[in-house]
Amino acid sequence: MKRIGMGLIGPGFVAAHHLDAVRRLGDVDIVAIAGSSQESAEKKARAYKVDRAYGDYKALIADPDIQVIHNTTPNYLHLPVTLAALEAGKHVISDKPLALNAQEGRKLRDAALAAKVAHVVTFNYRGNPLVQQARGMIARGEIGALSFIHGFYFQDWMTTPNVYSWRSDPAKGGVTSALGDIGSHWCDVAEHISGMKIVSVLADLATVVPVRYSAGASAEAFSSTVAGERRPVEVQAEDLASVLLRFENGARGCFSVGQVLPGHKNDLQIELNGRTSSLKWRQEEQNELWIGHYNKPNCMMAKDPSLIASDALPYVHLPGGHQESWADAFRNVIQDAYTWIREGGHPEAKPAPLPTFEDGYRSTCLIDAMLKSHAAGGVWTSVEQN
Numbered sequence: 001m002k003r004i005g006m007g008l009i010g011p012g013f014v015a016a017h018h019l020d021a022v023r024r025l026g027d028v029d030i031v032a033i034a035g036s037s038q039e040s041a042e043k044k045a046r047a048y049k050v051d052r053a054y055g056d057y058k059a060l061i062a063d064p065d066i067q068v069i070h071n072t073t074p075n076y077l078h079l080p081v082t083l084a085a086l087e088a089g090k091h092v093i094s095d096k097p098l099a100l101n102a103q104e105g106r107k108l109r110d111a112a113l114a115a116k117v118a119h120v121v122t123f124n125y126r127g128n129p130l131v132q133q134a135r136g137m138i139a140r141g142e143i144g145a146l147s148f149i150h151g152f153y154f155q156d157w158m159t160t161p162n163v164y165s166w167r168s169d170p171a172k173g174g175v176t177s178a179l180g181d182i183g184s185h186w187c188d189v190a191e192h193i194s195g196m197k198i199v200s201v202l203a204d205l206a207t208v209v210p211v212r213y214s215a216g217a218s219a220e221a222f223s224s225t226v227a228g229e230r231r232p233v234e235v236q237a238e239d240l241a242s243v244l245l246r247f248e249n250g251a252r253g254c255f256s257v258g259q260v261l262p263g264h265k266n267d268l269q270i271e272l273n274g275r276t277s278s279l280k281w282r283q284e285e286q287n288e289l290w291i292g293h294y295n296k297p298n299c300m301m302a303k304d305p306s307l308i309a310s311d312a313l314p315y316v317h318l319p320g321g322h323q324e325s326w327a328d329a330f331r332n333v334i335q336d337a338y339t340w341i342r343e344g345g346h347p348e349a350k351p352a353p354l355p356t357f358e359d360g361y362r363s364t365c366l367i368d369a370m371l372k373s374h375a376a377g378g379v380w381t382s383v384e385q386n
């Protein structure tokens with residue numbers, strides 16, 4: 001079997017899960033990683049048991065043993081790193097958001113199509129078996145026409161003002177925080193499961209923690225425990241938001257996101273109400289799908305290969321009662337990405353559930369529309385994408 005060489009740029013929190021997922025595929029070699037300096041790259045390479053370390057991402061992209069680039073850098077580096085990889089003719093798996101805004105997102109989508117390579121954005125919740133189950137049930141008309149799609153994505157890791165990293169710096173993380181970081185996931189899941197596009201939005205944003213305390217030295221995102229003196233930094237980006245939605249078939253929706261909501265760790269929930277039945281899926285209890293009925297008792301479907309529809313089966317790896325998790329769903333998306341890469345990124349070979357740069361670009365269009373809606377005082381705003 002022909003082996004595939006990959007290299008990863010940006011070895012922080014989420015990078016470990018990209019490497020873990022790739023290792024589980026069996027026919028992909030982790031050739032090298034690139035960090036923000038030679039020293040940090042070597043330290044991470046030792047920790048992740050990777051042979052080659054580069055202090056400059058351009059050197060990694062030029063490595064002839066590498067055919068696939070994983071981009072897990074902070075958001076502001078997504079554009080230059082991904083563009084350089086595409087220009088070198090490499091397949092790219094970028095973490096989300098694809099870019100800082102729709103203008104950048106469109107540039108990357110266009111560059112990926114021109115390069116004729118595989119282009120993937122890790123909207124990893126698509127890799128959950130019961131997300132695929134729900135998508136299939138809706139596509140087959142099993143719950144009737146959708147009328148209402150709603151939910152939330154709540155976290156609490158930014159509750160303390162001592163959390164400050166590139167994510168809260170508009171030049172590095174982008175002008176949005178909660179919407180871009182986790183609202184992007186929720187909207188992707190909503191459109192993916194429903195099979196419908198959001199056409200207009202009305203958004204209300206708030207910054208619950210307007211001053212954060214930077215330890216200066218902290219380069220990585222999830223680090224509130226860095227020792228030393230801290231300086232106050234004014235934060236502009238929202239850490240709480242609620243958005244009303246209109247879908248293309250006339251269905252209505254709404255969702256809220258927050259990163260400062262005590263007790264909520266990674267609490268993504270989505271409910272889709274059809275005319276005959278409803279479905280509800282919650283990330284923190286991801287092995288269950290609630291099915292609600294009007295004229296018979298509601299039920300809870302377990303993630304069990306003997307119950308799941310055939311199109312969702314490739315995403316299940318364990319028998320019923322054996323819990324699968326965030327990392328397994330992430331691995332499913334990476335598995336689909338390499339299925340596409342093995343076919344040279346040919347458009348017709350793309351596994352249907354796999355999120356591409358088109359989806360990444362779409363996400364930036366949605367978030368831009370929400371920011372525009374809020375800035376205009378909370379008015380209905382069309383989602384523009386071309």
Ligand SMILES: NC(=O)c1ccc[n+]([C@@H]2O[C@H](COP(=O)([O-])OP(=O)(O)OC[C@H]3O[C@@H](n4cnc5c(N)ncnc54)[C@H](O)[C@@H]3O)[C@@H](O)[C@H]2O)c1
Nearest residue numbers: 010011012013014034035036072073075095096097220221
């Ligand atoms: N799919 C998901 O659910 C998910 C989860 C977490 C993060 N993410 C995304 O992944 C990206 C990284 O987030 P993170 O939480 O891992 O951040 P992080 O801060 O933990 O890691 C970023 C890494 O990039 C390195 N870096 C900085 N400049 C660099 C450069 N010039 N060259 C190479 N490396 C450089 C940093 O030193 C750090 O190691 C973000 O875009 C984020 O939105 C996605």
